[in-house]
Amino acid sequence: MDASNEQMSDQSPHELLYTVNRRWDCLQAIVKEPQEKRTLVETLSMPRSTLDTVVRELEGADLVTYHDGVWQPTVAGEATAAVYSDTVDSIRSITTAGQVLSPLSGDHGVPTVAVEGADSFPAEEPVPDAVLTEFLDRIADADRIRGVAPRALSGYTDRVFRTAADNDTVLEMTLADSVFERLSTLNPETVADRLQRPLFSVYRAPVDVEFGLWIGDNPNHIGLIVYADRGVHGVVINRTPAAIEWATGRYRSIQAAAEELTPADVPEA
Template structure:
C-alpha cells in the first residue's frame, strides 16, 4: 500500500471531522443506508454522498446496500475519537490552565474525559472537590506546591485515625510554612507507619492528588499555586498512569523527613 501524502492525510482528518458521526453510527451497527437516513435525519442523496466519500477514503466497504467499517476505518475512528475528546478536554480546561506556568510535563491523556471544576464563580468549589476526595480515599500520593490549611487538617486527622495512607511531597516553601503553623501535622506524618512527608527543591507548577477510593483511582490536578484557578479530575487508566509516573519522578529526588 502506498502511504498517504501529507495533503491526503490532512484531507482524511477533515473527512473524519465532517463524516465521523456516520462512522460512529456504522460502528454501532447502523449498516443499512435506509437506517442511516433515519439515524441522521438526512436525505438519501446526503447519505449516499457521505458513504461514497468514506468508501473512496478506504474507511468503509459497501455491499448490497449495507456499509461496514474497514480495518482502516475502525482504527481511524478510534484515533479521531481520542483526538476529539482530548482537544475538547483541553478547550474546557482553558481558563483553569491559565493558572499553570511552565508545566511542560502535563500530558494530553489527562484531558480526555476530564471534569473541570472552575473557581471563577465559586472560588471554594475546587477546594471542596479535593477535600471530598481526601475524606473518602484510603490512600493518597500528593504533590503540594501550596498550603491549604483545611486540607492539612483533613490529612492530619485521617492519618491519626489510621484511615489514610499518605505519601506527600511538598516544596521547601510549603515545608517552612508547615513547620511554622502546622507542627502537629509534621509530627503525625513522621510518627506514622502509613504516612510519609518529603520535600523537594524543585518547583511544582501545579498540585497533584492521586487517590485510591473504594472502587477506583482518581487524579486531581490543582491549577494555580497562588489563587487556585480550578481543578481537573480524571479517573481514566491513562490519566492515572500519568499521575503515578509524575509522582514517582518527584518522589525519587525528594528528601523524606524523619
C-alpha cells in the same frame, strides 16, 4: 483499479481526516449498525439526495461499502472511526485540562502524558476552593497517598490529615520549606500531633514545582492541584499508566532531597 480505490490511493492522511470530520455522523451511524439507505435517511434526518452525496464520498475514501442492500463499514472504515473517536476524546480532555492548567508558567514541567485522558475539575465561584473535595474524596478511597505541597491552603491542610486518619489511608506528604514553617508557626500543637501518627510521614524539601501533586495507590491515579493568585484554579486527575509513571519519577526527584520531620522539628508554641 476501480475509481474508489484510485481515489483512496490519492488521498493524503489530512484529506482522509477532513472527510471523516465532515461526514462523521454518517460514518459513526454505519459503524454502529449497517443500514439500508432509507433507514439511514431516518437515522440522520437527512434528505436522500444529501445522503447519496455523503455515502459516495465515504465510499470513495474506502470507509464504507454497499453490500447486500445495506451500507456497512470497510475494515479501514471501522478502524479509522475508532482512531478518530479516540483522538477526539483525547483532544477534548487535553483542552479541558489546558484550561485548568492555564495559570502555570511557560516552564511548568507538565508533559502531555499528564493531561491526555485526564479528568479536569475547574474551580467554580462562589467557593473555588471547594474543588479540593476531589482530592479529599480520593484520599478517602486510596490505600496510600504520596503528595507534594508547594503552597499551603488555609482550612484544607488539616482536612487532608483528618480524612486520611478517618479512612486509615497511609499518607506521605512532602512540604515546601515555607509551607512547613507557616503551618508549624500557625498551629504547632496540631502539626506535632500529626507527626506522631503511625500512618503519616511528613517531609520538608526544596519543592521546584508550581502545582500540587499527589499519587494514589489502589486505586492507582495521580492528581495535580493548580493554584490561582488566591486559592485554587482547578484539579486534574489522571489514571493512565504513563501519567502515573511520570508523576512517580517527579515525586522521587523531589523526595531525593527531602528530610523527614519529627515533633522535635516543630517550634514550641
